[in-house]
Amino acid sequence: MAEPDSAATKPVLIVGGGWAGLASAVKLSKKGHAVTLLESARQPGGRARRVAFETGTDEKITADNGQHLLIGAYHCILELLDDVGINVQQSLLRQSLNLTLHSLHSNGLKLKTPKLPAPLHLLFALLTARGLSMPDRTAALRFGLALFRGTLFTETDMSVAKLLRQQKQTGRLVDAFWEPLCLAMLNTPLQEASATVFLRVLSDAFLRQRRDADLLFPRQDLGALFPEPAMHYIEQRGGHVHLGMRVSSLKIENGEICGVHVDDTFIPAQQLVLATSVHATLALIQGQDELAQLHSKLAQFHFQPVTTVYLQYPPEVQLSQPMQGLIDGCGEWLFDRRHSNQPGMIAVVISSHGPHMDESKDKLGNRIATELARLFPRWPAPKAQFVIREKRATFSSCVNINQLRPENHTPVKGLWLAGDYTNNGYPATLEGAVRSGVQCAALIDNETR
Numbered sequence: 001m002a003e004p005d006s007a008a009t010k011p012v013l014i015v016g017g018g019w020a021g022l023a024s025a026v027k028l029s030k031k032g033h034a035v036t037l038l039e040s041a042r043q044p045g046g047r048a049r050r051v052a053f054e055t056g057t058d059e060k061i062t063a064d065n066g067q068h069l070l071i072g073a074y075h076c077i078l079e080l081l082d083d084v085g086i087n088v089q090q091s092l093l094r095q096s097l098n099l100t101l102h103s104l105h106s107n108g109l110k111l112k113t114p115k116l117p118a119p120l121h122l123l124f125a126l127l128t129a130r131g132l133s134m135p136d137r138t139a140a141l142r143f144g145l146a147l148f149r150g151t152l153f154t155e156t157d158m159s160v161a162k163l164l165r166q167q168k169q170t171g172r173l174v175d176a177f178w179e180p181l182c183l184a185m186l187n188t189p190l191q192e193a194s195a196t197v198f199l200r201v202l203s204d205a206f207l208r209q210r211r212d213a214d215l216l217f218p219r220q221d222l223g224a225l226f227p228e229p230a231m232h233y234i235e236q237r238g239g240h241v242h243l244g245m246r247v248s249s250l251k252i253e254n255g256e257i258c259g260v261h262v263d264d265t266f267i268p269a270q271q272l273v274l275a276t277s278v279h280a281t282l283a284l285i286q287g288q289d290e291l292a293q294l295h296s297k298l299a300q301f302h303f304q305p306v307t308t309v310y311l312q313y314p315p316e317v318q319l320s321q322p323m324q325g326l327i328d329g330c331g332e333w334l335f336d337r338r339h340s341n342q343p344g345m346i347a348v349v350i351s352s353h354g355p356h357m358d359e360s361k362d363k364l365g366n367r368i369a370t371e372l373a374r375l376f377p378r379w380p381a382p383k384a385q386f387v388i389r390e391k392r393a394t395f396s397s398c399v400n401i402n403q404l405r406p407e408n409h410t411p412v413k414g415l416w417l418a419g420d421y422t423n424n425g426y427p428a429t430l431e432g433a434v435r436s437g438v439q440c441a442a443l444i445d446n447e448t449r
């Protein structure tokens with residue numbers, strides 16, 4: 001195990017044990033800082049955590065609060081997993097980008113990236129995609145070439161829908177390819193989604209190395225993938241993680257952070273990382289004069305839900321790829337959880353808002369099961385279904401969102417921000433959260449030495 005870079009430096013208090021807070025805590029512990037992390041929930045992980053579903057018997061089924069997908073371009077996460085001693089090859093199933101998108105009413109789409117260096121793999125995949133006409137392919141290729149040449153980036157942001165219109169993308173391409181991709185990456189509808197953020201992820205995934213476009217599937221639940229090993233790592237280095245401790249207020253005096261209150265207990269701190277979601281951060285900074293500008297920016301954020309329907313089939317049921325899409329159904333992406341040691345479990349993800357948000361869980365589960373029965377007529381009926389809706393799963397990556405995103409430092413001395421919403425260029429993703437946490441740790445380490 002690597003020794004800290006130096007003897008113990010300044011203590012740091014971290015509020016929030018999501019992936020951003022844990023990333024900060026791991027990096028600061030590695031640098032020898034004495035870290036204390038306070039998390040309000042009974043388990044770490046925040047919006048990417050393990051959940052247990054009641055089955056009506058003594059047995060409980062564990063899954064995630066929402067199926068998560070990582071990509072090869074998530075370099076910061078991969079490095080962090082390595083830091084906490086996770087064997088990345090064993091913990092994540094890595095597959096080249098081969099996508100099948102089914103349709104309930106017409107032809108689907110098949111896209112396969114060949115073993116060519118980036119960006120040739122993308123251009124070749126677009127040219128040879130099945131289910132696209134020649135005009136669709138030509139339009140897609142034109143977009144791919146413009147991405148490669150860097151001519152799509154503009155000073156002013158616009159919606160992804162407008163960008164696609166400007167680039168003369170066909171209706172079929174938009175419906176069968178760009179819309180599902182935009183929802184998968186930004187969890188924001190095309191008409192609202194920021195072209196700047198969209199192009200950032202596309203560039204990172206497709207323009208550098210071929211492996212950056214790979215799809216990475218967790219082989220265990222999200223709690224076991226990072227939050228629990230991270231807690232262990234922090235505690236092994238003398239740090240403390242306290243679960244079930246909700247910070248009720250911040251104490252700021254003369255422009256400096258002094259500490260936090262947890263109910264009636266005051267916990268002093270000279271360096272404090274607020275690694276809470278936008279919503280929780282707004283509540284904690286409310287009424288603090290120095291943070292009024294930050295408050296007014298964060299108050300302009302909007303949020304998007306993600307719904308995951310888990311259907312438990314007999315163990316022999318499986319998809320031919322770990323993930324497949326559905327172009328025109330209520331369900332959008334199907335994941336085969338046999339790769340996470342749950343054979344027969346299919347997770348179906350529905351992004352953003354829609355009529356599905358008003359349906360009862362039972363009705364929605366039945367609707368999704370009916371769609372899968374049409375796609376895979378040989379499958380038996382599912383034995384059980386579980387639906388989880390995360391109403392504020394992500395912030396909306398809408399046009400000009402980057403102008404609202406704060407930096408890690410704040411006007412209050414010793415108070416720092418970490419979280420997917422800070423100015424890291426990424427949409428609301430695990431990589432965005434981890435990048436933010438890692439950068440915050442580096443800034444603190446630099447300032448307190």
Ligand SMILES: Cc1cc2nc3c(=O)[nH]c(=O)nc-3n(C[C@H](O)[C@H](O)[C@H](O)COP(=O)(O)OP(=O)(O)OC[C@H]3O[C@@H](n4cnc5c(N)ncnc54)[C@H](O)[C@@H]3O)c2cc1C
Nearest residue numbers: 016018019020040046047066068069247393419420429430
């Ligand atoms: C259903 C769903 C599906 C998703 N799919 C993907 C995906 O496929 N790929 C991807 O990359 N990303 C995905 N995301 C987004 C990703 O999970 C988030 O971007 C990321 O987890 C955010 O981490 P964070 O640490 O910034 O915030 P959070 O996870 O929100 O962490 C904040 C933490 O602070 C704690 N907290 C709040 N208030 C207090 C308080 N007062 N005191 C103490 N603690 C407090 C919270 O309990 C929480 O643990 C998905 C999210 C959801 C919900």
